[in-house]
Amino acid sequence: MSIKFDIDNSYTIEQLSEKEWIETNGLGGWASGTLSGIGTRRYHGLLVAAVQPPVDRRLLLSKMAETIITPSKQTELDCNNFNGVVHPQGFRHLKSYTQELFPEFIYQTEDVVLKKRILMVHEENTTILIYEVVSAPAKSTLKLKPFVAFRDAHHLSKANNDAKMSYTFK
Numbered sequence: 001m002s003i004k005f006d007i008d009n010s011y012t013i014e015q016l017s018e019k020e021w022i023e024t025n026g027l028g029g030w031a032s033g034t035l036s037g038i039g040t041r042r043y044h045g046l047l048v049a050a051v052q053p054p055v056d057r058r059l060l061l062s063k064m065a066e067t068i069i070t071p072s073k074q075t076e077l078d079c080n081n082f083n084g085v086v087h088p089q090g091f092r093h094l095k096s097y098t099q100e101l102f103p104e105f106i107y108q109t110e111d112v113v114l115k116k117r118i119l120m121v122h123e124e125n126t127t128i129l130i131y132e133v134v135s136a137p138a139k140s141t142l143k144l145k146p147f148v149a150f151r152d153a154h155h156l157s158k159a160n161n162d163a164k165m166s167y168t169f170k
Contacts, residue, residue: 114134
């Protein structure tokens with residue numbers, strides 16, 4: 001079964017936030033969210049791992065903040081709702097959503113068309129994000145900022161100031 005939404009400016013943030021997607025791993029874990037990118041449920045996240053199903057599921061990765069940087073501009077693709085204030089408004093750049101085997105999002109800024117796919121590895125607590133630049137007339141950078149939660153999937157948490165906030169890859 002294939003699901004496809006071509007998204008234009010007639011869709012409101014509320015309509016895009018009501019349309020949800022889910023990807024599962026066969027162990028009881030999942031990735032899920034809304035087309036707007038706003039997490040409207042505590043169960044939305046890019047990696048909810050089934051540690052000891054059905055009683056222990058952990059939301060490990062809440063979301064990924066995505067920013068396209070070109071020589072002339074920075075465009076944020078993610079979206080948050082802070083007590084009624086939506087920032088950034090990345091949903092305005094979403095042009096289509098398709099789900100055949102897995103969720104696929106197409107974003108378009110003034111200069112760049114970016115495809116994002118989200119899939120989970122069967123019988124593993126692993127989520128894979130695949131980004132593909134469809135077109136870009138100039139050199140561009142995709143900046144990714146992970147929001148790590150590491151909390152019980154049924155509970156909410158606050159900022160953890162003791163967490164290590166940076167990592168250098170070698």
